[in-house]
Structures are given as C-alpha cells and as structure tokens.
Amino acid sequence: MRLLILGLGTAGSKIADAIIRPSRHSDxxxxxxxxxxxxxxxxLEKLVHIGEEAKFYFPKDDIESPELLTTRFTIDEVKAKLKGFDVGTHDAILVCAGLGGGLVSLVPHLVSIIRETMFEPVFALVTIPAEDEGETRLIRAMKNLQMIKPLVDGIIIFDNQLWLDKARGELTETILQKPPGLSEKIWLPGTVEKVNITPYDLVNRHIARRIRLLVHAGEIQKYTPQTVLDSREILNTITGMSFITxxxxEEDLPEYSRTSIIRHRSESRVGxxxxxxxxxxxxxxxxxxxxxxxxxxxxxxxxxILLSGPEEELSMKGFxxxxxxxxxxxxxFEMRAGDIPISSRQSARVSVLIIFSGLKTVTRVQELYERFGKKEREE
Known part of the structure; x- marks a missing residue:
C-alpha cells in the first residue's frame, strides 16, 4: 500500500519518522x-529518515486561527510539497499527531489543503496522552478528538498510558538481561543499528510496526499467500469507520525450528x-x-486479520x-483476512495483526468523555 504520512507536532513527526525507518532487510x-x-x-533536526526537504518548521504554538496563516511560508511550503506529488501516487494519506499538542489545531486547515490537492482518503493516527501529562492536556486531547473526528475518514487510536507502561517494562527487561560492561545502547528488533532509546521512542516503534505491516500487505508478495489481501480491502475496512484500533x-521462533530435521518433524500431527x-x-x-x-x-x-511469518509456520487451520x-x-458483517508468507531467512517471527473499525466503544476515549465532557459543558 502506498502511503503519504504527515507528521504534525513533536509526537506526530517522530511517529512518521519511525514508520519510514528502513528495516534490516531493506534500505x-x-x-x-x-x-x-x-x-x-x-x-526536526533529529529526525533521521525524513529528508530535509520534507521538514517544515512552524514557528508558533497554540494556533487560534490557522486559516489566517495561509500566507506564512510554512503553510505555503507544505501545500507546495503536497501538490508536488503526482495524482494517484498514494493510496491514502495518514496524519499523525499527539492529542493535546499545540499544533493539533492545524489539522482542519491541513486536511482542507489535502482535500483540495488529493482525492485519496485521509486518516488520522492519534496518541492519547498519559495521565501524568496533566489534566489540562487531557481536556485538550478530548477537544482535539472531537474536532478531528468529522474531518477524516477514520481515526486510529493509540493509548500512550497503556503503551508507555508496556514500553517501560520492555526496556527494564532488556537492561536486566544485558551482560554487565556492555554499551548502554540496545538492539531492538527490526533496527539496523544499536540505539539509545526512551519509552516514547519504543512506543513509536510499536506504532510504526503496525502501519508497516499493513503497507507490506498491499504489496506484491514474493511468496504466494494462501489468502490475498490487497490495498483496496484494507482501505475498505477502515474508510468511513470512525474509531479504529x-x-x-508476535512470537520469535527458536533458532532450531529452522533446521531441516525439526522442519521435517513439524509435518507431524503434533507439529x-x-x-x-x-x-x-x-x-x-x-x-x-x-x-x-x-x-x-x-x-x-x-x-x-493479517498473518505474517515463515511460510512453513503459518497454519491455515489456526487462521x-x-x-x-x-x-x-x-x-x-464485514470480515477480511490475508497472510504474508516470507522466507525464514528474512524473519524468524510469526505475527498476527487484527484491525477493529467502526468501534462504538474505545475504553480510554469513553473515559475522557465521562471525566471531562460534563465539565466542558458546564464551563
């Protein structure tokens, strides 16, 4: 699937950079x-994978009337960059942003520019702030979500509270398992280098992994899938579906599972x-x-549902x-599914990705509305 990603604000820009990061198997x-x-x-300077020509500095925070800033060089440059892509270059546009951030108020203006320039569906990928980011930011996040919802074709929700807790646990486990005396830098799955990383960085990589698998599903596969899933089916699942999760x-396969002897045994009923x-x-x-x-x-x-992994490890019975x-x-009543078989030399990992769209209940969103919706109406 061909995707144009617009990273807005610090969180959105870092997520966009993580999504286009090269993997160990492709430059x-x-x-x-x-x-x-x-x-x-x-x-912007620290973004590694987004080219300098695609980084735009917007010198103002908490924009009250972004429509008045169309003459500002940043907005004009972004608009020119968008127009520079040929019609039909992409299957969809993904706007990434952290709810509660100062630049999220630019979303309506930027989406209107995208709608003028392109005909592809526009989706938002948003992160909900963690509790320790403060009540003011949470209230702003709720307002942002209400503002964005009618403007886009679907919103992918990512809960920072949930995933920061997971990320801190993962980093603690990695550090405890590391032999003493080694560099403080760690190796993360899918990276081409060892890096110093924060919990927020790790959360961004979890976000990126999900989006990259979807992009990969829409590509022509080297190995023939049992069930083909193309870009159109992915878009049909999420377009016009409001909230999406x-x-x-994933599970890493033990090294021995790739040997011919074990593979032969795996053809047994037990395997x-x-x-x-x-x-x-x-x-x-x-x-x-x-x-x-x-x-x-x-x-x-x-x-x-999307399965990915070594061809011999993907069970159609389980699928x-x-x-x-x-x-x-x-x-x-709409259920789509597919698989991405890959060589065991490329990856020794089995993955199962599931999308739920058109959700009536997303727990953290409902909590925000219940906590701050009444307060907002009273004010």
Missing part, C-alpha cells in the same frame, strides 16, 4: 513518503497442532492485550479458527 520503502511539521527545530502480537495453537494464542493476545487501545471489539462494524472467532464476535 528504503518506495511506497512510503513522509512530511514533518513541528515548532521545535531540534526535533490495531492489535499486533501441525502446535502451529495452529500458536496462531490462536497470538490472535487472543492481539485482541485483548497488545491492542493499540483497549476497546469493546464486539461493537466493531468491520474487522481484518480459519481465528477468522471464525472474530467474525462471530463483531457487531458488523
């Missing part, structure tokens, strides 16, 4: 383009059962634990069991 992704707009020049659970059970277990984890934001997925109008479970669980 670049020609289907991804990114633009970053921020009011912190140091943040994405779950992703087939184990592979099917792994897919079901990962799907449950993706839906209940490693979801971008907790939700009542029984209220979803549509769903999508069909998960597909039946999700199909019977959601409120709607």
């Amino acid at each position: 670049r992704c020609s289907d991804l383009h990114a633009i970053a707009v921020d009011n912190d020049p140091e943040v 994405i779950g992703l659970a 087939r059962h184990e592979r099917a059970a792994r897919i079901v277990k990962l799907a449950e984890k993706a839906a209940f634990r490693d979801i971008s934001s907790y939700c009542d997925f029984s209220t979803a109008r549509k769903a999508l 069909m069991a998960v597909r039946k479970w999700i199909d019977e669980s959601i409120d709607g």
Whole structure:
C-alpha cells in the first residue's frame, strides 16, 4: 500500500519518522513518503529518515486561527510539497499527531489543503496522552478528538498510558538481561543499528510496526499467500469507520525450528497442532492485550486479520479458527483476512495483526468523555 504520512507536532513527526525507518532487510520503502511539521527545530533536526526537504518548521504554538496563516511560508511550503506529488501516487494519506499538542489545531486547515490537492482518503493516527501529562492536556486531547473526528475518514487510536507502561517494562527487561560492561545502547528488533532509546521512542516503534505491516500487505508478495489481501480491502475496512484500533502480537521462533530435521518433524500431527495453537494464542493476545487501545471489539462494524511469518509456520487451520472467532464476535458483517508468507531467512517471527473499525466503544476515549465532557459543558 502506498502511503503519504504527515507528521504534525513533536509526537506526530517522530511517529512518521519511525514508520519510514528502513528495516534490516531493506534500505528504503518506495511506497512510503513522509512530511514533518513541528515548532521545535531540534526535533526536526533529529529526525533521521525524513529528508530535509520534507521538514517544515512552524514557528508558533497554540494556533487560534490557522486559516489566517495561509500566507506564512510554512503553510505555503507544505501545500507546495503536497501538490508536488503526482495524482494517484498514494493510496491514502495518514496524519499523525499527539492529542493535546499545540499544533493539533492545524489539522482542519491541513486536511482542507489535502482535500483540495488529493482525492485519496485521509486518516488520522492519534496518541492519547498519559495521565501524568496533566489534566489540562487531557481536556485538550478530548477537544482535539472531537474536532478531528468529522474531518477524516477514520481515526486510529493509540493509548500512550497503556503503551508507555508496556514500553517501560520492555526496556527494564532488556537492561536486566544485558551482560554487565556492555554499551548502554540496545538492539531492538527490526533496527539496523544499536540505539539509545526512551519509552516514547519504543512506543513509536510499536506504532510504526503496525502501519508497516499493513503497507507490506498491499504489496506484491514474493511468496504466494494462501489468502490475498490487497490495498483496496484494507482501505475498505477502515474508510468511513470512525474509531479504529490495531492489535499486533508476535512470537520469535527458536533458532532450531529452522533446521531441516525439526522442519521435517513439524509435518507431524503434533507439529501441525502446535502451529495452529500458536496462531490462536497470538490472535487472543492481539485482541485483548497488545491492542493499540483497549476497546469493546464486539461493537466493531468491520474487522481484518493479517498473518505474517515463515511460510512453513503459518497454519491455515489456526487462521480459519481465528477468522471464525472474530467474525462471530463483531457487531458488523464485514470480515477480511490475508497472510504474508516470507522466507525464514528474512524473519524468524510469526505475527498476527487484527484491525477493529467502526468501534462504538474505545475504553480510554469513553473515559475522557465521562471525566471531562460534563465539565466542558458546564464551563
């Protein structure tokens, strides 16, 4: 799937940069383009993968009337950059932003520019602030969400409170497992270098991993999938669907599983059962634990399942069991599914990604409305 990403503000710019980061198996992704707009020049300077020509410094925060700033060089430059892409270059546009940030108020103006310039659907990927970021930011985040919702074709919700807790746990575990005397830098899955990393950086990588898998699903595959899932089906799942969550659970395969002897044994009935059970277990984890934001997925109008991993490790029996479970669980009637078989030399990891769209209940969003909605009306 060909995607144009607009990173808005510090959080959005860092997420956009993480999404287009090269993996260990590719130097670049020609289907991804990114633009970053921020009011912190140091943040723009530290973006590694977005080109200098696609970084735009916006020198003002908490914009009250962004429509009055069309003559400002930043907005004109962003507009020119967008117009520079040929019609039909992308399948969709993704606006990334941290709710509660100062530049989120630019979203209506930038979306209107995108709508003037392109005909592709526009989605937002937003992060909800953690509790320790303060009540003022949380109230602003609620207002931002209400503002953005009618402007875009769908909103992917990512709960920072949930994922920062997970990230801190992951980093603590990594540090404890590291032998003494080694560099403080750590190696993260999918990276091409060892890096110093914060919990927020790790959260951004979790976000990026989900988006990159979806982009990869829409590409022509080297190995033939059992069930093909193209870009159009992905877009049909999320377009016009309001709130969207994405779950992703992964399991690294032990090194020995790639040897010919074990692979031969895996053709036994026990081996087939184990592979099917792994897919079901990962799907449950993706839906209940490693979801971008907790939700009542029984209220979803549509769903999508995507399997990825070494060809010999993808169990169609497990795949069909998960597909039946999700199909019977959601409120709607549209259920799409596909797989991405890859060489075991490329990756020794099995992944299950699940999208729930058209959700009536996203737990953290509902909590914000219940806590601050009444207060907002009273004021």
